[in-house]
Amino acid sequence: MIRIFGYSLEKKPTTSPIMEFVAVLIALLIAFGVSALLIASAGANVAEAFRSLLRGSFGSRSAIAETIIQGTPLILTGLAVTVAFRGQLWNIGAEGQFFAGAMASYLVATSLPELSRVPMVLTIFLAALIAGGVLGAIPAILKVRFGASEVIVTVMLNFVVLFFLSYLLSGPWQDPMSAFLQTSRITETARVSRIITGTRIHIGIIIALISVVVVWFLLFKTTLGYEIRAYGINPIASKYKGIPPLRTIVLTLAISGAIAALAGAGEVVGLHGRLRLDISTGFGFTGIIVALLGRLHPFLVVAAALFMGALWNGSLAMQITTGVPIALAYVIRGVVLVALLAAETLTHYRIRRVCDE
């Protein structure tokens, strides 16, 4: 307990949902306050910057569509992190899992070119699920068998995957017609893009929305989801009541990895049609913020993902009109995360007068 001038900061046993909502709002306000200061210090007009940020994210039909496009992979990585965090398993590896899914997609598209569209796309997403699942299971097994922290293993696996991909892109998989680190375009039968005319909205959003329902169902309507949540809140009691740690941890992280991989597959199949290192703007990491902002609830994750997508696109527009560098978007994301974590902690405390003097 901290005590200053007759006031004390005390831990509260419970918090109300309203308080949590208010805390998120305050966190966002703080984040924008800090951003405003940064914009001003970069020498730009704050009001104009925010106006272009808004215009860039929601200002037109195409802006809204781009926000949805940007939010699509974030919904999936946000869900991936949600599943893991619900089980108190800190999966920081969604970025690597995203690329595992993207690589699996490319591999299927190029090695089975004779498949027609429906089996092709189904195979691609299946392959992505498997790739992400396997990548997710590795830290789980290391954790149960050797007590290795999943935080470190998942972070390290990001590097493994990214460096491996860099190698592939600069050699075996490199587009022979290009000097860039990228593959050639995948076959047309492996593409499902532009499902709404006039926009670039693609199959990813359908996959993402289906996943939202599936994750919600998994967490709250299946016995496995029950076990994941139980294990996440109290692993000791769960063990004492016979919930097996190995199965629970492996399944949780495998499912988490699989969902993150779907995001990568969606970007390849729906948007880019090829593999490059910059098909992710850090979706795996932003997924952590999305999951926390969405209070680890699948439905709220959608809103959080769209918000973060809007923020990204808005920042792009802001860069163009006011010259504030896009790096500011990263800064705002960071500030949102920190403010959120602080608010999260503070909702569990309250300030009270302790002595009448």
Next chain:
Amino acid sequence: MTGLPDHARPILQPILQVENLTKRFPSVLALDNVSMDVKRGEIHCLLGENGAGKSTLSETIYGTYLPDSGKIFFRGAPVEIMSPKDAIAAGISIVHQHFVLVPPLTVLENVILGTQKSGLYMDLKYARERLNELSRNYGVALNLDARVWHLSVGEQQWVEIFKALYIGVDLLILDEPTAVLTPQQSERLFSVIKQMRDEGLAIIFITHKLKEVKAVSDRVTVLRKGKKIATVNTKDVSKQELANMMVGRDVVFTIERQDMPPGEVVFEANNLRALNFHGEEGLRGVSFDVREKEVLGLAGVSGNGQKLLFDVIVGQEKPTEGSLKLAGRDITNTTTSKRMKLGLSSIPEDRIKEGLVMDFMVEENLILGFQRREPFAKGKTLVNQKAIRKFSKKSIEDFDIATPSSKQISKKLSGGNLQKLILAREFSQETKFLIAGQPTRGLDVGSTEYVRRRILEQKRKGAGVLLISEDLDEILNLSDRIAVIFKGELMDIIDVNEADIEQLGLLMAGIQKGEEV
């Protein structure tokens, strides 16, 4: 009785006066306008059920907590005790309910630690002399060079007490000191603190056991739910009166155990050996069996292997040697969930850590461990919400769980209701063998009664029960046979009709029948 008879002791001004003390914690009003006083040369009991506010009151006097309002007078003058440092300086010391010793250090180092006035230099020689003098005076042997983690809990308590004496106190507070002692050790403690009283110390002795109040105190202040009920002269009240004050209604004291012919052997432990948390052998060849319709009580001072035995039986720790049999099957190498399916029900000692998911709703906790079984699951994979809701409504009613709804978050329930929740869950399957670890520890009198009745009901229905408890009265009231555990070994197993407290106490201290005390 040692020392002077009551009437011969001089009547002195109170050394401590507490006036209208109020202390609120986030969730409860722990002290509500409490006033009391303690005199020199008096042992003053603070009596109350768990959660009554006894520890809060003493920790407030000691400066661990600041009161929200109220005044404290010491030696007739108002004092501002802002921290334990102020309390120590004034001459107030406490032996906490949970000790604060540093296990790797020796007894001597522990006593000096935090008691020396200033500087890095420790006057070990002086401290050693002073401590030897104290231990001679009170006739308590204390090995000053032993590392604290080698000592039994009872011995650690002496270290705490001597630490207080070493600093020099006028008011010594003992917070539930007998919770970790055998009956004989308690007797020993009583005679020592009586000697201290006769030497003029004021002593606050906290307990929730009526017997101890009668045995040791001059006056007693009863607390209930943060309120002071009364302060009375101990010799003017009966135990029954004290009990009624403490609980606030008439109390039924004992639950009648029923003798019934036991059935087949339902559980067997053969020569169990296992390593504890420290990597030492915590179970050293434990063998016993439990029959249907029988309660085997396991008595012992805590920390003698009870917890490890519990963990081995439910399948959370592997024995290094020996075997377990449940309902005729060897279960030595089976998983916890397999054992549960064979009819093992368990009430863990630490219900919050090991028995419940506190952030779960009541209805979710009611199926923990059974989530894949019919009817709570459809085909093992899907949650059957309807069946769960129905079961939880019924459980809340049958087990009298006080909760506004089955969707209530479990951590809002009181200790007694949490324990009822666990009982409802564990008894939802046909229980062949029940292992209960300290099932009534920390519960109020009402819940305690209830839990005991439910355990006996399982016995009547045909279950075998292993009851692990530190409360000898509980063991004597519920068990058909009593095993005593000491340092990982069963000292003896005796029929309850042949057991007496004296003998059990000796066994708990590791002394066999006929041995020299």
